[in-house]
Each structure stands twice: as structure tokens, then as C-alpha cells.
Amino acid sequence: MASAFVHAADDIIGAGVPVVSVAPIPLLAPDRPVPLEVRVSAPAVGADLPVVVFSHGNGWNLDGYAPLTAFWASRGFVVIQPTHLDSRRNGFGFDHPVFPTIWTERISDLTRILDQLDAIERAVPGLEGRVDRSRVAATGHSWGGQTAQSLLGARIVDEAGQVGEDVSDSRVTAGILFAATGIGGDDLHPFAQANFPFMRPSFRELTVPTLVVAGDRDQSRMSSRGPDWFTDAYTHSPGATDLLTLFGAEHSLGGIVGYEVAETTDENPERVAVAQRMSTAYLRSALRVSESDWGAVRAAFADSVESIGRVDSR
Numbered sequence: 001m002a003s004a005f006v007h008a009a010d011d012i013i014g015a016g017v018p019v020v021s022v023a024p025i026p027l028l029a030p031d032r033p034v035p036l037e038v039r040v041s042a043p044a045v046g047a048d049l050p051v052v053v054f055s056h057g058n059g060w061n062l063d064g065y066a067p068l069t070a071f072w073a074s075r076g077f078v079v080i081q082p083t084h085l086d087s088r089r090n091g092f093g094f095d096h097p098v099f100p101t102i103w104t105e106r107i108s109d110l111t112r113i114l115d116q117l118d119a120i121e122r123a124v125p126g127l128e129g130r131v132d133r134s135r136v137a138a139t140g141h142s143w144g145g146q147t148a149q150s151l152l153g154a155r156i157v158d159e160a161g162q163v164g165e166d167v168s169d170s171r172v173t174a175g176i177l178f179a180a181t182g183i184g185g186d187d188l189h190p191f192a193q194a195n196f197p198f199m200r201p202s203f204r205e206l207t208v209p210t211l212v213v214a215g216d217r218d219q220s221r222m223s224s225r226g227p228d229w230f231t232d233a234y235t236h237s238p239g240a241t242d243l244l245t246l247f248g249a250e251h252s253l254g255g256i257v258g259y260e261v262a263e264t265t266d267e268n269p270e271r272v273a274v275a276q277r278m279s280t281a282y283l284r285s286a287l288r289v290s291e292s293d294w295g296a297v298r299a300a301f302a303d304s305v306e307s308i309g310r311v312d313s314r
Contacts, residue, residue, distance in 0.1 A: 002270040005304040009277035012296045013284060016074030018044040023062050024083075025123045027116050029109075033098050034090055036109060038062060039081045040124050041073035050135035050287040051117070052077045053110050053172075055144030057179075060257065061087040065141065068256050071276045076289060078131055080120065082109045086143070094195060103198040106147040107167055110138060114171050135287040137174040139279075141256060145180025146198050149233060153206040156198055157184075163202050174286035175210040176279055177240070179218055179251050182225065182232025192222040199223075203237035210240040211282045213275060215249025217266070234312070242294075244278050246271055246309040274301075274308055 023039035039062035042049060052072055056064050061083040069079045085092055085102045092098050113120070114136065121128040140148035150156075152175040156164040184192070184200035192199050199222065214230040223229050234243040246253055252264040254271030278297060285294035298311050 002274055002304070002306050002308050005301055005306060005308075006273050006277060008300040008304070009281065009297050012293055012300065013075055013277060013280050016071070017046070017076075019070055019073045020044050020124065020126065021070070021073070022124045025120060027112055027119065029112055032105065033085065033092075036112060037083050038113060038120070040078065040120055040127070041069055041081075042078040042124060042127055042130075043073055043076055044126070046076055047130045048132045049076060049078045049130050050132055050137070050283070050289060052079045052137045052139055052283060053113055053148075054079060054081045055106060055110060055138075055140030055147040056081065056084065056087075057140075057142030057144050057257065058086050059088045061089050064257050066258060067272050068276060068279065072280060072283065075280050075284070077283065078127070080113050082113060084109055084147075100195075103143075103146070103196070106143070107150045110147060110151055111169060114169060133171070136172050137176065137283055137287055138169075138172045139176040139178070140180070141178040142180070142251065145177040146201065148175055149177055149180055149201065149203075149206060149210075151175075152208040152210055152239065154201045154203050154233070154237070155205050157200045157202050158197070163205070166205065168205075168208075172208060174283065175208055176213065176282060177210060177233050178213045178256060178275075179215065179230050179253060180212070180233055181220065181222065182229040183236065184223075187223045187225045187229070189222055189224065196222070203233050203240070206233065206237035207239040209286050210237070211242045211244060211279065211286075212240050213244045213246070213253065213279065215246050215251065215253050215266070217248055218251050220251070241314050242282065243312045244275075244309060245312070246275065247307060271308060278311075
């Protein structure tokens, strides 16, 4: 049971408060094949609230990942979730003409959100004037991790080995990457090599403080590498100085995409509870809400008798 750690962590990060969640909120995206819509979840009370932008994994939408996003909102963050073009709601499959550009549109979606924070504030009753624009984190799961890491500084390497364009965003000062794909190369399966240029990242340019979260049983169908593939951002970037490895976790990390979701092959509410609290503590410290929280929660995790995971830092 992870209950001992959960209780200790809650004493550090505090109890949750009621959350207001509004969706869909349309944003301006004139060149996008379909309208851009977001969900915004925020605490009903409080001021100077930091912003967390969350990018979903392949096929998902703004309604997913409540175990993380609602939890973060209840602990004092304004959480903004777009529905990207690859959502199953849009029907753009691998063979659709728009698919090759989706990975770049995903990055643009996050930038559009940051460009339109004024409109987002006005769209949520009671939120206007309560947001701290100087504290922004980019987060994401799976393909969403790749999307978020681009704003943190990671770049794409082309087939000739040249490092591509810098699309980082100076407004983003922290990040969390959940099960984000690693370095590509010959380890990528042929389908991924042919269709997913974003799976050839360079992490040397990722300098923004970042937490990497990975499962030690996450075996991708896109690479012949083992679960360590999902820790490459930690291994190879100067900014990702912390790694949370969840034991027994597969790609959904116990169910962060949603409770009782069919694609969760390793459902484990205790594992999700750990991910909730560890990620919240990291955000609180990285975004200067309480700089001591990450160290305190990390120590509580190390002192716990449960064998549910490990934190490495450098």
C-alpha cells in the first residue's frame, strides 16, 4: 500500500480545494484544419495561480487525464488541455493527408494557448485577474510528452543528422514528461522511421528544469529499445535533472489517462496516487509556489517502505 507516502505527501502539498472546469473553450487558429478547443480547470479560490499546459497522448482529447489535471487544479494550478488534431474525435488516421504535419500542429497548439491567455481567463467565470503569467509549465504524456519537450528546448534531428529548428518558448519555465519517447535512430521500427520524424529528438538543448516520469515495464511498439527508452530525456538533457521511475508501470503509468480506461494495461490506483503527488510537488517547487516541497516529498518517498518506485536526481 502506498498510503503511508500519500498521507505524508498530502501533509506537505496540502489538501485540495474545489475546482471549476470549463470546456470546450474555442481559441483562434485560422490555419488549422479543425477548430482548436481547450479545457480549463482551475481552483475556485486563490490568486497568482501558475499555469500548467498539458498535451495529451495519441488519440485523446481535452476530456482525458483527469487523475492528473483535476488533481493539479485542486492544488492551485490553472490547467489547460487542448484537443490536438490526432484526437479520435477528428478522425485523421495515419493515412490522412494531414497526419504528417500533426506533430508540428501539436506544438503550435501549445503556443496558441500561451498567446491567448487573456481570452482563456475571460472564458472561465471568476478566473480573470487570478493567473500568474510568469509561471508556466509544459507537460504531456506519450506523444504529448514529445510535444511539451519541444517547448522546453528539445529539437528534432533530420535524416542527415542535422539538428532542426528551435521552437522552445521562453514563457515556459518548467516541465514534466510522462512516458515521453526517447532518441530514435536504428532502434526505431520501420513504421516509426517512416511516419514519425518527431521520434528523433535531440535533448542536448533541453535546459529548462524538467521531471521525467517513466514505467520500468513500458515496452514501446515503436522501438526495439526497452523501458529505458522513455528515460532518455533524463539521461541526455541538462535540464531534466529528476527521474521518477514507477515499478511495474506500463505506458499508462497505472491509469493517468483516466480511471477504468480500457487502454490502461497496468491499472493501479496507488501508482496513480504517487504520480499525482510527486508531480504536484515538483510543479510547486519548479514554479516557485513552495520551493521546499519537491525535496520534502522526495525524501518522504525515499523513506517509504513501499516498493512502488524510485527517484533519481543529479
